[in-house]
Amino acid sequence: xxxxxxxxxxxxxxxxxxxxxxxxxxxxxxxxxxxxxxxxxxxxxxxxxxxxxxxxxxxxxxxxxxxxxxxxxxxxxxxxxxxxxxxxxxxxxxxxxxxxxxxxxxxxxxxxxxxxxxxxxxxxxxxxxxxxxxxxxxxxxxxxxxxxxxxxxxxxxxxxxxxxxxxxxxxxxxxxxxxxxxxxxxxxxxxxxxxxxxxxxxxxxxxxxxxxxxxxxxxxxxxxxxxxxxxxxxxxxxxxxxxxxxxxxxxxxxxxxxxxxxxxxxxxxxxxxxxxxxxxxxxxxxxxxxxxxxxxxxxxxxxxxxxxxxxxxxxxxxxxxxxxxxxxxxxxxxxxxxxxxxxxxxxxxxxxxxxxxxxxxxxxxxxxxxxxxxxxxxxxxxxxxxxxxxxxxxxxx
Ligand code: RM4
Ligand code: MN
Ligand code: MN
Numbered sequence: 001x002x003x004x005x006x007x008x009x010x011x012x013x014x015x016x017x018x019x020x021x022x023x024x025x026x027x028x029x030x031x032x033x034x035x036x037x038x039x040x041x042x043x044x045x046x047x048x049x050x051x052x053x054x055x056x057x058x059x060x061x062x063x064x065x066x067x068x069x070x071x072x073x074x075x076x077x078x079x080x081x082x083x084x085x086x087x088x089x090x091x092x093x094x095x096x097x098x099x100x101x102x103x104x105x106x107x108x109x110x111x112x113x114x115x116x117x118x119x120x121x122x123x124x125x126x127x128x129x130x131x132x133x134x135x136x137x138x139x140x141x142x143x144x145x146x147x148x149x150x151x152x153x154x155x156x157x158x159x160x161x162x163x164x165x166x167x168x169x170x171x172x173x174x175x176x177x178x179x180x181x182x183x184x185x186x187x188x189x190x191x192x193x194x195x196x197x198x199x200x201x202x203x204x205x206x207x208x209x210x211x212x213x214x215x216x217x218x219x220x221x222x223x224x225x226x227x228x229x230x231x232x233x234x235x236x237x238x239x240x241x242x243x244x245x246x247x248x249x250x251x252x253x254x255x256x257x258x259x260x261x262x263x264x265x266x267x268x269x270x271x272x273x274x275x276x277x278x279x280x281x282x283x284x285x286x287x288x289x290x291x292x293x294x295x296x297x298x299x300x301x302x303x304x305x306x307x308x309x310x311x312x313x314x315x316x317x318x319x320x321x322x323x324x325x326x327x328x329x330x331x332x333x334x335x336x337x338x339x340x341x342x343x344x345x346x347x348x349x350x351x352x353x354x355x356x357x358x359x360x361x362x363x364x365x366x367x368x369x370x371x372x373x374x375x376x377x378x379x380x381x382x383x384x385x386x387x388x389x390x391x392x393x394x395x396x397x
Contacts, residue, residue, distance in 0.1 A: 149192025
């Protein structure tokens, strides 16, 4: 049984917890081996925002949507006011803006680190256009992920490319408005299979520092080597005031983009624990963007996103149950078993009844997935979009 005090801690945590959904998670993506089309998948930015609106309507914790400029702004900057208005129409707002400097043919040998100055400039121009879009959509974060790298030893000058990245990111940073942030994401491999220019958190950290004071590191939970201790990275970045936010997803092998916590919920809990422990110790609020970065080949997209939001809330609530004062004492006196049990007992609590109560207090259904299923939205979407999906063959766009 949870004490009144513990219940209050969970309640407070839930009141402050939001997680952003990705527009691309509602479309028909797949793997590089093929796509299995879903009749109800979103085919336009309007449909993506409508679906994201459903996730927020039933969970109450997904008020914003990250967008990919190339996929969601058909006319580039000119589409920004319309996209902004559509978000409002469906009860969400536009969150992080993701430039796309990896899909166009010109980026075969890289974007900001391309050996050709003209292509570097094209990439920078797209990033600067994305900053202009963020002014219209009132988005705080510009979220940058690069595929730059090389596939064979000896084919690229690694140090020169690092220099070019520092230069390009600084040029982008210089255009940020006050209060905006540049989030620098890292990933060890894919599509570059020998070296990736921003391969890990250390590289992202150094480049963020080189870019300027409004740059932070973005941790995508799927972008690590097997067995890497992600919560340690989180703790270090927090202590450096250099953690900007997350792309949440789960993985079993590599960058699998699986549903958050489907393989290892304890990992998610441990990440949230490091954040809440930091806040308790320092009395500071960690200023982080919690975002989902998942795209599902097989599961229903809206249902999967609801599962994700519910999982994130549950893990955050469990992390809020850790008795920080007790844990700090146990760590100091090296009482290993008791310290570990202190952490694990919070993880073991069943917070579902409390989550349901919290939802009901906000006028939401206790079980968001069941409520969404009962709404008939999915069946209607399948009817409205089925023919389009069949014809289009489905894509991220
Ligand atoms: C990448 C990375 C980026 C995302 C793209 C679609 O693996 O995680 O954040 O924008 O996928
Ligand atoms: Mn990501
Ligand atoms: Mn990824």
